Structure formats: C-alpha cells, structure tokens
Amino acid sequence: MRRVYLDNNATTPLLPEVFEAMRPYFFEKFGNPSSSHERGQQARIALEHAREEVAQLVGARPSEIVFTSGGTEGDNLAIFGVVASGDHIITSAIEHHAVLNACKRLETLGAQVTYLPVDSQGRVDPDNIRAALRPNTRLVSVMMANNETGVVQPVEEIGRIAAEADVWFHTDAVQAAGKIPVNVDRIGCDLLAISGHKLNAPQGTGALYVRAGTLLRAMFQGGPQERGRRAGTENLPGIVGLGTGAALAREWLALGKGEELGALRDRLERGIAQHVDMTLVNGKGAPRTPNTSNIVFECIAGGSLADALDLKGIAVSTGSACSSGSAHPPYVLLAMGLAPELAHASVRFSLGKQTTPDDITYVLECVPEVVAKLRAMSPLWKNGTRERLARTQA
Amino acid sequence: MYSPTVLDHFKNARNMGVLPDATTSVQVSNPVCGDTLELSLVVNGLEIAKARFRAKGCTPTIACASRLTEMIEGAAVADALRITRESLITSLGGLPEASGHAAQLALDALRAALGRVAASAV
Numbered sequence: 269m270r271r272v273y274l275d276n277n278a279t280t281p282l283l284p285e286v287f288e289a290m291r292p293y294f295f296e297k298f299g300n301p302s303s304s305h306e307r308g309q310q311a312r313i314a315l316e317h318a319r320e321e322v323a324q325l326v327g328a329r330p331s332e333i334v335f336t337s338g339g340t341e342g343d344n345l346a347i348f349g350v351v352a353s354g355d356h357i358i359t360s361a362i363e364h365h366a367v368l369n370a371c372k373r374l375e376t377l378g379a380q381v382t383y384l385p386v387d388s389q390g391r392v393d394p395d396n397i398r399a400a401l402r403p404n405t406r407l408v409s410v411m412m413a414n415n416e417t418g419v420v421q422p423v424e425e426i427g428r429i430a431a432e433a434d435v436w437f438h439t440d441a442v443q444a445a446g447k448i449p450v451n452v453d454r455i456g457c458d459l460l461a462i463s464g465h466k467l468n469a470p471q472g473t474g475a476l477y478v479r480a481g482t483l484l485r486a487m488f489q490g491g492p493q494e495r496g497r498r499a500g501t502e503n504l505p506g507i508v509g510l511g512t513g514a515a516l517a518r519e520w521l522a523l524g525k526g527e528e529l530g531a532l533r534d535r536l537e538r539g540i541a542q543h544v545d546m547t548l549v550n551g552k553g554a555p556r557t558p559n560t561s562n563i564v565f566e567c568i569a570g571g572s573l574a575d576a577l578d579l580k581g582i583a584v585s586t587g588s589a590c591s592s593g594s595a596h597p598p599y600v601l602l603a604m605g606l607a608p609e610l611a612h613a614s615v616r617f618s619l620g621k622q623t624t625p626d627d628i629t630y631v632l633e634c635v636p637e638v639v640a641k642l643r644a645m646s647p648l649w650k651n652g653t654r655e656r657l658a659r660t661q662a
Numbered sequence: 663m664y665s666p667t668v669l670d671h672f673k674n675a676r677n678m679g680v681l682p683d684a685t686t687s688v689q690v691s692n693p694v695c696g697d698t699l700e701l702s703l704v705v706n707g708l709e710i711a712k713a714r715f716r717a718k719g720c721t722p723t724i725a726c727a728s729r730l731t732e733m734i735e736g737a738a739v740a741d742a743l744r745i746t747r748e749s750l751i752t753s754l755g756g757l758p759e760a761s762g763h764a765a766q767l768a769l770d771a772l773r774a775a776l777g778r779v780a781a782s783a784v
Contacts, residue, residue, distance in 0.1 A: 569696070569718055569720050572721050612695065642718075645675065645678055645716055645718075645724065647700035648698060649718075
C-alpha cells in the first residue's frame, strides 16, 4: 500500500542531511559549548554556526537568536518575557494554544487580554488591533500563519501598528518559517518563534528571535546560556539539526520550491472540487502557506474521513477528532464563522517537501471513493445542493 | 489506537441502511461533537426483528452503531435494554478513553427507538 504523509503541519520527517549533520554531536563531538577546553569550543563553534543559519532564515542577527525547545517554549518565553500583571495584550482568537493558554494564564495573574476575531477567511483586521490599543497595552501577539488553514496574517501591517503605538509585537511563525519567506525587519516584529520539527529538523528544537533592545525576562533560572535569556545546557545535536534544517529551508525557498509545492496543493484542491461534490476550502480567498488545505466535506465527519484515509495509507488530520482528546470542533474554523457541523466535517491536508505528484494522484484516487462510502452511510446525505452549503456559511 | 474489532466495524459496517417497513426510526445527535445516528427497528411483539443504522460520525460512532445492531437484531427487547455502555465497548475490544460518547450515542438511539415503540403500544 502506498503511504502518503499529508500531516506536515503536525510534524515533518527529518531530512537525511539533517540527521547526518547531527550524528557527530551525539558521539565524538559531544562537548558542552560552555566548556573552555577544545571539545567544548568545538561544540561552541557548531552552536554558533547553527545560530547563524537560523538567523539567516529569518533575516536576523545571530545575537538575536535564542535557542529553545520548540515553538511552545518560544511563544511562552516571548509572552511571559515581556508581559507583567497590569499589562494588556492584544492577540487573536485563532492563535495556537501555546499563545492562547499563555494569555489565559496571564489573565489569572492580573494581565488583561483582548482576543480579536477573524473574518470568514481567517484574517485579523489590522484596524481592530488599532482600535483595541490601550494605554497599558504591552504586547501584540498575532501568528504569521495558521496551523489549521495555512492562512497568512497581515503581519507587516500589524508590525507597523505596534511600532507606532510603541508596543512589543510577537508573532508565532512556527507554521511559516521554512514554507514562506520570513524577514523580521519586513514584518517589524520584536519577537518571533520558530520550531525545528516543522521544517524537517528535530522535534524538541526551536528558536525565538528577540530584537536587540527588547527587554525579555528569562523563564528559566540557571546558567548564563543564550546571553542569559534561556538557561540550561544546550541541546547541541538538536541545535545543529535545527541549523542544518534552516539552511536547507532557505535553499528550498530560493529554488522556488515553495511555488512548486503550492501548485501541488492547488492540484489537490482542484481535483477534490472536481470529483467530490459539496466541498469547501476554508480560507481559500486569503493568502496561505503553499502546503496547507483545510477542506469541508459536507455531511460526513472529518474524523471518520481521516481514519478512512489512514486505512488507505494517507495521513491527514482533523482538529475535531476524538483522538485528539476533545470532541469539540476546531476553534479556528468556528472563529471563521463556520457552522459547527461544517467545522466537524473538515479535514486538513498539509503537504511537505517530500510530497510528490504521484502522491497527489493517489490521494485524488482515494478521496472520492472514501467520501462516497461515508456519505452513503450518512443520514444527512440526501444528494443535497450547493445552496445548502452556501446557506450554512456565515 | 482502535481495536481490530472497531476497525472491522468501521470498514465493514453491519446493518447499514434504512428499513422501509420500520416500526420506528429515530435520529439522535451529540451536540458537542456533531455526531448523528439514525436507528431504524422492526419490532415484532417483544423481539427486535431487524435493525439498521446510518451515521455521520467518528470511527467509534460508526463502529458502536454497527456492533449494536448486531447485538440487538433477533434479540428480545428486554435483553436489548440491558445492554450497557460498558458491555458495548467491551464487545468492541475497547475504545479510546475520549470516545466513550460514541457508545452512549448508540444506546441513546436504542432507548429512544424502543421508547417510541412502547409509547405507541400504549
């Protein structure tokens, strides 16, 4: 059975080059970068080289890169690092839980948070940010690209608004870095989080960009690593992997591979629209990362479609799956105004660098058959019309 | 994640469909997850002669409905009413902890259907 992995927004496979780059740092080059002897300095050189690669990926200076354990830590470090009790934060209703739960925690500690709505395409209106500013606003946190839909936010405009208001701007770029160009100066952000395992580097690695001059409180108390911003002996093999992944991602983007991937994604969407009735691409009208397609398949449950595709060797995801531990529909889709029954009927396809045209051909062979079987089982499938679909859109 | 029995019922659902001669047909939904289950029964006296289901739901919902119809077709109404959530789940080889609602939905449909039969007999 062919196996096709279309859940790259959950995690990506490690590239062989990344693993080969990491390997020596598990064995002969195992030194602690803080040690003054030769082995330690060898480690230090590798660490700083990785830092340069990550910095280049996002257009930063190496000194502005703090290595973390991933996107969640980076987001938490950014938010807890600049916000205190009494401060106000502006964020969006569709942020990753790392941001939302950090904000909720800060609310219990005396901060105030405004959760901005998004439009039907999943985009924040920058004017709403301007309108939400208060004298005690300390931070704006809006993600660069959404994990469920791939929709890209108007971060450059948000950056300008934050700068005019003299408030910090953090953006979760976990789903953007390595897929679309990311430049911290163009965005105008002060803090930007990335995650290694979203760009074919190891899980448990990441980085937070911290613009020079940003007053960031460290979360961990300990040694002086990362210029006092993140204590703890560095995960050297992981960081080397992250640096290599960042370098390869930059090359991939420079070669125009992002556009090629977008063309594959578009072919997937066209094929599904052509051969499966009553479908809708969530966020289609907005700028999106080139790999993501979140599609409603009316009258069936997204979870059962994902499971049925898994039985065909095709890995996709749905935020509403019982397997995720929650029976609630994806909050991102609900925030976009999607009716709950349509949110529950959505499946996310997230392609990766390893996805081939033959993979898409196979998926397009399987999806119509699987959907037809599930619809035949559904009490809601009555050969409905497109008017029904339009009526249930907000 | 799913037991082989659950996967079997998902891939090869038993008793899927409708009954044109149904004694009763009910549709129940879980408002939280949006799963919807339609259960149709032909009840002759005190026996469930036929049972069919249709479902829009997650894999456990489809599996529970399929398995339940297997358990109740040909069974006495009284025996069907004795099926518990736990016995349904056990007969499927278990369900993930978060999927217990699927068994509950199936039993809700059964009790609603049999309740209607009882009400119409009064």
